Amino acid sequence: xxxxxxDASTFAPPAExxxxxxxxxxxxxxxxxxxxxxxxxxxxxxxxxIGIGLVALVLSWMMRLxxxxxxxxxxxxxxNYLQSVTLxxxxxxxxxxxxxxxxxxxxxxxxxMVGARDMVFPYVNMVSYWVYLAAVLLLVASFFVPGGPTxxxxxxxxxxxxxxxxxxxxxxxxxxxxxLALFIIGFTMGGLNYVVTVLQARTRGMTLMRxxxxxxxxxxxxxxxxxxxxxxxxxxxMMLFDLLLGTSFFMxxxxxxxxQGEHTGGNPILFQHLFWFFGHxxxxxxxxxxxxxxxxxxxxxxxKNIFGYRMMVWAIVAIGxxxxxxxxxxxxVSGMNPYFGFxxxxxxxxxxxxxxxxxxxxVLTLWHGNIHLTVPMLFAIGFIFAFIHGGLxxxxxxxxxxxxxxxxxMFVVAHFHxxxxxxxxxxxxxxIYHWYPKIxxxxxxxxxxxxxxxxxxxxxxxxxxxxxxLGFLGVPRRYFAVGGTDFIPESAxxxxxxxxxxxxxxxxxxxxxxxxxxxxxxxGKPSGGNPWNATTLEWQTPDTPPxxxxxxxxxxxxxxxxxxxxxxxxxxxxxxxNVPAGEVARSGSKx
Amino acid sequence: xxxxxELAVKPWADGQSKVDxxxxxxxxxxxxxxxxxxxxxxxxxxxxxxxxTAYGGRMTYEDWRPAPQVSLLWAxxxxxxxxxxxxxxxxxxxxxxxxxxxxxxxxxxxxxxxVFLFGQVLAWRQLGTMVYFEVTNPAIAFFYLITGLHxxxxxxxxxxWGRTVSRVWGDVDVAxxxxxxxxxxxxxxxxxxxxxxLFGLLFTGNNLDLLLKLCGIR
Numbered sequence: 115x116x117x118x119x120x121d122a123s124t125f126a127p128p129a130e131x132x133x134x135x136x137x138x139x140x141x142x143x144x145x146x147x148x149x150x151x152x153x154x155x156x157x158x159x160x161x162x163x164i165g166i167g168l169v170a171l172v173l174s175w176m177m178r179l180x181x182x183x184x185x186x187x188x189x190x191x192x193x194n195y196l197q198s199v200t201l202x203x204x205x206x207x208x209x210x211x212x213x214x215x216x217x218x219x220x221x222x223x224x225x226x227m228v229g230a231r232d233m234v235f236p237y238v239n240m241v242s243y244w245v246y247l248a249a250v251l252l253l254v255a256s257f258f259v260p261g262g263p264t265x266x267x268x269x270x271x272x273x274x275x276x277x278x279x280x281x282x283x284x285x286x287x288x289x290x291x292x293x294l295a296l297f298i299i300g301f302t303m304g305g306l307n308y309v310v311t312v313l314q315a316r317t318r319g320m321t322l323m324r325x326x327x328x329x330x331x332x333x334x335x336x337x338x339x340x341x342x343x344x345x346x347x348x349x350x351x352m353m354l355f356d357l358l359l360g361t362s363f364f365m366x367x368x369x370x371x372x373x374q375g376e377h378t379g380g381n382p383i384l385f386q387h388l389f390w391f392f393g394h395x396x397x398x399x400x401x402x403x404x405x406x407x408x409x410x411x412x413x414x415x416x417x418k419n420i421f422g423y424r425m426m427v428w429a430i431v432a433i434g435x436x437x438x439x440x441x442x443x444x445x446x447v448s449g450m451n452p453y454f455g456f457x458x459x460x461x462x463x464x465x466x467x468x469x470x471x472x473x474x475x476x477v478l479t480l481w482h483g484n485i486h487l488t489v490p491m492l493f494a495i496g497f498i499f500a501f502i503h504g505g506l507x508x509x510x511x512x513x514x515x516x517x518x519x520x521x522x523x524m525f526v527v528a529h530f531h532x533x534x535x536x537x538x539x540x541x542x543x544x545x546i547y548h549w550y551p552k553i554x555x556x557x558x559x560x561x562x563x564x565x566x567x568x569x570x571x572x573x574x575x576x577x578x579x580x581x582x583x584l585g586f587l588g589v590p591r592r593y594f595a596v597g598g599t600d601f602i603p604e605s606a607x608x609x610x611x612x613x614x615x616x617x618x619x620x621x622x623x624x625x626x627x628x629x630x631x632x633x634x635x636x637x638g639k640p641s642g643g644n645p646w647n648a649t650t651l652e653w654q655t656p657d658t659p660p661x662x663x664x665x666x667x668x669x670x671x672x673x674x675x676x677x678x679x680x681x682x683x684x685x686x687x688x689x690x691x692n693v694p695a696g697e698v699a700r701s702g703s704k705x
Numbered sequence: 706x707x708x709x710x711e712l713a714v715k716p717w718a719d720g721q722s723k724v725d726x727x728x729x730x731x732x733x734x735x736x737x738x739x740x741x742x743x744x745x746x747x748x749x750x751x752x753x754x755x756x757x758t759a760y761g762g763r764m765t766y767e768d769w770r771p772a773p774q775v776s777l778l779w780a781x782x783x784x785x786x787x788x789x790x791x792x793x794x795x796x797x798x799x800x801x802x803x804x805x806x807x808x809x810x811x812x813x814x815x816x817x818x819x820v821f822l823f824g825q826v827l828a829w830r831q832l833g834t835m836v837y838f839e840v841t842n843p844a845i846a847f848f849y850l851i852t853g854l855h856x857x858x859x860x861x862x863x864x865x866w867g868r869t870v871s872r873v874w875g876d877v878d879v880a881x882x883x884x885x886x887x888x889x890x891x892x893x894x895x896x897x898x899x900x901x902x903l904f905g906l907l908f909t910g911n912n913l914d915l916l917l918k919l920c921g922i923r
Contacts, residue, residue, distance in 0.1 A: 134734075314731060319726050321728045341748065352850065361850075384763060695722070
């Protein structure tokens with residue numbers, strides 16, 4: 115490219131528009147409850163998501179207790195086992211991870227990292243949170259209605275989801291579907307904000323390719339969510355119609371509990387297509403923000419620019435696009451045309467290319483880096499391990515011929531937990547340890563953090579590695595009890611007991627993390643504005659925690675990409691994005 | 706610079722930073738609102754595309770029975786076309802500073818929309834009293850679902866329309882009114898387009914069936 119042609123005299127930038135008008139609340143309620151400040155909304159999202167996530171954690175204990183020690187606990191019957199499985203999955207995937215990554219990190223980081231005072235539509239942003247909260251409360255309410263919450267499995271497949279005999283087939287499923295529809299409406303409001311803020315509110319000098327990968331990940335995930343959630347929305351509405359109005363979208367004519375049902379000829383496979391048209395992009399809605407955040411964590415804590423920045427951006431975009439053409443690999447055993455299966459196996463395996471590229475780039479970022487084994491870095495490295503393991507078993511399950519015998523076994527459970535539970539949650543923890551100092555002005559306790567990391571990392575491996583083996587043995591998922599199944603050896607039961615003990619320990623260790631969050635808020639070491647010596651804009655704010663409007667009187671101007679670490683000749687091993695070329699401190703003759 | 710060129714730049718290169726430093730800052734609030742509407746329309750487009758796809762997928766099964774025709778829909782379609790024309794007229798007028806004509810166009814657009822919605826409810830009732838009516842027939846259920854969702858989007862549009870109408874009397878902020886009218890017009894045209902596709906493919910003589918047969922799917 116001929117850069118000389120682009121100097122300021124021939125290529126004058128258009129005038130910047132005036133300052134954003136912020137709504138400044140005066141009362142406590144206006145500032146912290148009905149808040150329009152993206153940072154407060156982010157914390158509201160995060161606290162709600164973590165709160166409901168703890169419910170899901172307890173539900174996972176319920177099912178693990180049953181699987182590890184069957185016939186021992188009389189407070190677990192088949193119904194509430196199935197309800198625990200269902201709600202654990204649904205809460206973790208949608209109400210915790212999606213809400214935390216996009217509503218939590220998205221709200222906090224997008225305006226700060228692109229150099230904006232707030233989201234472009236603060237009021238809509240506020241409403242987004244309150245609709246999300248309503249969705250969560252409806253979900254919680256389903257625990258208290260007659261029949262309890264739905265036990266249909268997190269995929270809510272009809273016909274069983276709305277047939278009598280499935281737990282929660284009357285009230286539970288209605289509340290679940292309405293709650294999902296509300297979640298989607300709330301998310302769409304937030305999502306419009308994230309996309310438009312990234313595209314329209316970046317500060318002077320912040321080109322798309324100067325954005326940190328965190329923002330790329332959250333941005334692309336939001337685009338995916340906006341385009342994928344409508345599929346879940348229509349399937350929820352259609353199922354509600356089948357249940358409440360007696361239509362037959364999904365419900366076939368069938369005899370249930372000795373009685374001819376009132377439905378005729380609906381198509382349950384249609385639901386599966388709609389559900390997975392949402393469900394597969396959902397994996398990347400959770401994964402892409404994690405990819406972006408972990409790239410930044412690795413770069414900051416290895417004091418090195420991210421390896422292959424452009425490739426990382428392209429991979430995020432490519433994964434986003436491909437994620438819409440792989441959904442039916444969740445349906446290999448639904449009786450599909452073999453050519454159909456071949457097509458979806460091929461697209462699924464193609465996704466491994468950009469994904470592997472990202473993994474190589476993360477590892478190459480560490481190569482010859484000045485690695486600081488801080489708690490965020492430990493979690494970032496833990497993510498790489500978990501993601502490689504989950505990704506490799508994904509290659510197994512992407513192939514139709516390998517996938518069919520492994521379908522609905524514990525192997526699948528182990529695979530998706532490694533790739534979209536352990537891996538993203540590692541990033542969530544890493545990100546919280548990384549950004550907590552900016553949010554509160556205090557460091558999280560290091561010793562507690564390291565204990566938390568090692569117990570969680572080793573503990574999750576103790577849970578999920580043996581689970582792959584159970585899958586090979588043919589142990590089915592979702593079963594309350596396997597009974598006297600001949601092909602499952604008795605030793606499988608001891609393995610299950612061991613997994614349960616590990617799960618109980620890992621769950622309990624998270625209490626240390628919660629304690630750390632609270633303790634450090636009051637007693638933690640003051641962090642200063644930029645404790646990690648990071649380059650991105652959120653660390654350059656005049657106040658820590660940043661006040662409403664983020665950047666004081668004037669917005670920062672960006673002069674470089676987000677990864678100027680260990681630049682040869684510079685005095686410091688990082689150059690913030692808002693430092694112009696002429697102001698970089700260089701001692702000696704190299705300048 | 707188009708998006709492909711933009712994604713191809715090397716942000717770490719010295720020469721590139723001279724170009725990148727020239728990027729102006731945030732764009733104007735009207736541009737942000739316009740983009741937000743476009744993104745929202747993309748979401749709505751996905752929603753209705755999925756519904757049409759689901760409809761087509763369901764048609765490929767042997768037990769498919771088409772829904773009876775409701776001729777009132779032709780009149781309703783005319784109403785929606787008229788509402789779009791009225792909105793276009795309002796936009797044309799506000800751009801030329803003719804505020805009276807803009808007000809007339811805006812009000813007429815809303816009125817035709819309300820008539821359309823009443824017509825749709827009437828069509829629902831007509832279908833409900835026909836001898837062919839059967840709640841378990843997917844074609845009929847789809848009709849209610851799809852027209853209902855389309856109608857709800859128009860109701861949402863009427864809320865935005867109401868906010869715009871409330872601004873066009875008294876002390877008029879011309880730029881704000883102009884954008885309100887423009888955004889409403891885009892939204893109305895879009896929902897008209899969606900309706901014409903739905904009406905043409907699904908609710909008049911089963912043209913989707915023809916399409917599926919042409920593609921060899923049915």
